[in-house]
Amino acid sequence: DADVTQTPRNRITKTGKRIMLECSQTKGHDRMYWYRQDPGLGLRLIYYSFDVKDINKGEISDGYSVSRQAQAKFSLSLESAIPNQTALYFCATSDPTGGDTEAFFGQGTRLTVV
């Protein structure tokens, strides 16, 4: 089983709909992140959390919200989806007490807003 699991893996939704992307991890890491990836733009940070109930805005947080109710779970919501939120979304975790503290990524959620 993957250490960082995202659901759903693929989703098509209509403009104006609310949608939630889920992320769960079994790595026991405190830090969790949501990124989006667009062709030619690379990975951009949406929100991050360093602990339960800790929420911080990233580079591109407008139009998104997150919830960190448990160490293992970090969900991303689009309150009213719009077409330019069509992208590949990745959840990631890291452990600041580790030597390299690299980020571990989930398999991604491909979201299409029509």
Add this chain to the structure above:
Amino acid sequence: GQNIDQPTEMTATEGAIVQINCTYQTSGFNGLFWYQQHAGEAPTFLSYNVLDGLEEKGRFSSFLSRSKGYSYLLLKELQMKDSASYLCAVRAATGANNLFFGTGTRLTVIP
């Protein structure tokens, strides 16, 4: 602000050596990472440099020069499975120590 530059695409021949460059300008510096990402898949960690010099790990090596804001990833004995995007990421020395990613270099290995 953060600015990370790397070439968009590269092509190399199976069995050859390829060097992928990355230059960066960031608000402080606290480490540079290289990730490999196959199309539609998650990025996977390749290497980490925080001090100047070369880090070698099997067929892959990564070099860092902090004074020049420069890194490269060297792939030796290229294999077809090395066709992927290679992402350069810098950890800025801000309170959050977040990673900032370049746009990635898509490497195509040809027979």
